[in-house]
Amino acid sequence: MGxxxxxxxxxxxxxxxxxxxMLGELxxxxxxxxxxxxxxxxxxxxxxxxxxxxxxxxxxxxxxxARYLGDKEALADHRRQLEAALNDARDNLxxxxxxxxxxxxxxxxxxxxxxxxxxxxxxxxxxxxxxxLHRRRKEVE
Numbered sequence: 411m412g413x414x415x416x417x418x419x420x421x422x423x424x425x426x427x428x429x430x431x432m433l434g435e436l437x438x439x440x441x442x443x444x445x446x447x448x449x450x451x452x453x454x455x456x457x458x459x460x461x462x463x464x465x466x467x468x469x470x471x472x473x474x475x476a477r478y479l480g481d482k483e484a485l486a487d488h489r490r491q492l493e494a495a496l497n498d499a500r501d502n503l504x505x506x507x508x509x510x511x512x513x514x515x516x517x518x519x520x521x522x523x524x525x526x527x528x529x530x531x532x533x534x535x536x537x538x539x540x541x542x543l544h545r546r547r548k549e550v551e
Contacts, residue, residue, distance in 0.1 A: 457478075
């Protein structure tokens with residue numbers, strides 16, 4: 411591995427972006443699920459009103475309620491699965507971000523160390539030039 415971690419940083423950023431994209435898709439799916447649940451509740455309320463207004467057709471309400479309860483349970487199962495996927499996606503994003511930060515900090519530390527070494531060499535060179543000039547002035551005097 412070279413001294414430069416920029417390629418690894420790009421890879422880790424890509425992983426963070428992918429985790430964010432996946433999390434966004436799951437949030438969209440959660441919004442769709444919320445909409446389906448609201449739609450199911452609205453349809454049930456509408457069916458109850460219809461059954462009250464038409465007592466002679468009220469016998470169909472039992473079958474509708476059975477289907478409604480089945481749909482509601484299916485949506486609840488889907489919500490549990492979605493929440494588990496959301497938790498996993500959040501954990502994956504946090505881990506990808508932590509990994510990215512570790513690599514970024516490593517790169518920053520390398521750059522700082524290289525800068526300090528370069529500054530030290532430059533200072534030694536300047537000190538040597540200064541000593542040489544001082545010796546020459548002493549010799550001239």
